[in-house]
Amino acid sequence: MEYKYPVSKPSLKGKELEYVTKAINDGWISSQGPYVQEFEKAFAEFNGVKHGVACSSGTAALTIALRALNIGPGDEVIVPEFTMIASAWAVTYTGAKPVFVDCKDDLTIDADLIEEKITSRTRAIMPVHIYGRQCDMEKIMDIAYNYNLKVIEDSAEAHGVKPTGDMACFSLFANKIISAGEGGVCVTNDDHLAKQMVHLRAMAFTPEHNFIHKKIAYNFRMTNLQAGVALAQLERIEEMLAKRKKIEDIYDEKLKNIKQIKVMPKRNVLWMYDLLAENKHALQKHLEGCGIETRQFFKPMSQQPMYYDPNWKTLNAAKFGHSGIYLPTYADLTEEDQEYIVSKIKEFYDKI
Numbered sequence: 001m002e003y004k005y006p007v008s009k010p011s012l013k014g015k016e017l018e019y020v021t022k023a024i025n026d027g028w029i030s031s032q033g034p035y036v037q038e039f040e041k042a043f044a045e046f047n048g049v050k051h052g053v054a055c056s057s058g059t060a061a062l063t064i065a066l067r068a069l070n071i072g073p074g075d076e077v078i079v080p081e082f083t084m085i086a087s088a089w090a091v092t093y094t095g096a097k098p099v100f101v102d103c104k105d106d107l108t109i110d111a112d113l114i115e116e117k118i119t120s121r122t123r124a125i126m127p128v129h130i131y132g133r134q135c136d137m138e139k140i141m142d143i144a145y146n147y148n149l150k151v152i153e154d155s156a157e158a159h160g161v162k163p164t165g166d167m168a169c170f171s172l173f174a175n176k177i178i179s180a181g182e183g184g185v186c187v188t189n190d191d192h193l194a195k196q197m198v199h200l201r202a203m204a205f206t207p208e209h210n211f212i213h214k215k216i217a218y219n220f221r222m223t224n225l226q227a228g229v230a231l232a233q234l235e236r237i238e239e240m241l242a243k244r245k246k247i248e249d250i251y252d253e254k255l256k257n258i259k260q261i262k263v264m265p266k267r268n269v270l271w272m273y274d275l276l277a278e279n280k281h282a283l284q285k286h287l288e289g290c291g292i293e294t295r296q297f298f299k300p301m302s303q304q305p306m307y308y309d310p311n312w313k314t315l316n317a318a319k320f321g322h323s324g325i326y327l328p329t330y331a332d333l334t335e336e337d338q339e340y341i342v343s344k345i346k347e348f349y350d351k352i
């Protein structure tokens with residue numbers, strides 16, 4: 001169904017077309033073209049780190065980050081219960097086991113519950129800055145230091161949150177703060193890890209290119225076409241973040257007096273505007289009828305068939321199932337659009 005107000009929509013008003021056209025005119029359509037490295041360099045600079053490694057998706061970025069750390073069978077990685085499933089899958093793809101930790105009321109991982117899940121097999125912690133809300137990195141970095149663990153931030157939803165861990169992985173899917181259509185990028189200050197990721201994303205070719213591959217690797221390359229789009233988006237990231245901040249403030253202000261809505265704590269950067277709503281399903285249906293798309297929150301990992309734990313209902317992450325939704329959130333959403341969306345929410349609660 002086509003919504004007048006989808007939950008997300010890319011803002012392609014910069015040099016995207018110019019760069020893609022140039023890539024085509026120059027014949028650089030594969031991963032070998034110049035935009036890939038240009039984007040990597042610019043994205044690393046934006047994040048204040050040395051290296052950026054672009055790849056085909058956020059999931060791919062997480063996977064090569066874990067593999068670069070030699071994480072695999074027999075290892076465990078701490079992952080939040082409340083996340084998009086790709087965080088956990090990246091761990092599973094390596095052969096390691098994701099060990100789940102519940103979330104706080106702001107949906108980020110509860111750092112106070114991490115230590116009890118650490119075993120002799122734990123190698124890394126993967127905090128996820130959910131919906132743009134930064135995890136308690138100070139506490140997480142302390143725990144990682146004390147137990148000699150690596151920290152891979154899943155920053156898929158948090159462009160603009162500056163990395164503090166060993167590596168941070170971003171998604172560039174079309175609904176993200178900046179996008180390449182599909183794509184991902186991992187940033188790190190570590191020369192060795194960056195080199196490993198470059199090796200792993202492109203089939204582990206040896207420098208001699210002799211077709212002896214010493215590791216099982218991937219084709220997770222980003223094309224020059226995608227990188228052209230990503231670069232054009234990155235040129236506008238401050239503008240996008242500012243627009244999103246304004247959207248957050250406007251929603252907060254307009255929604256705060258609706259008693260059936262619980263406004264969530266502020267985000268560090270706004271990816272999706274999340275809230276808790278009474279009568280969630282009926283509200284979603286009403287909004288759908290008005291051309292407004294909404295989405296439910298992620299489900300806890302322990303509720304997923306491949307990670308099923310019958311105790312999932314006792315998790316804090318499970319309690320949002322009844323009421324958690326997010327509203328249309330994209331840079332080009334206007335104040336009038338938000339006015340309309342909120343008026344339809346009010347209309348729903350006035351009727352019942």
Ligand SMILES: Cc1ncc(COP(=O)(O)O)c(C=O)c1O
Nearest residue numbers: 057058059084086156171172173
């Ligand atoms: C928290 C989180 N991690 C990982 C991913 C995976 O990113 P991608 O879809 O680019 O593979 C996503 C988004 O889809 C996400 O929201």
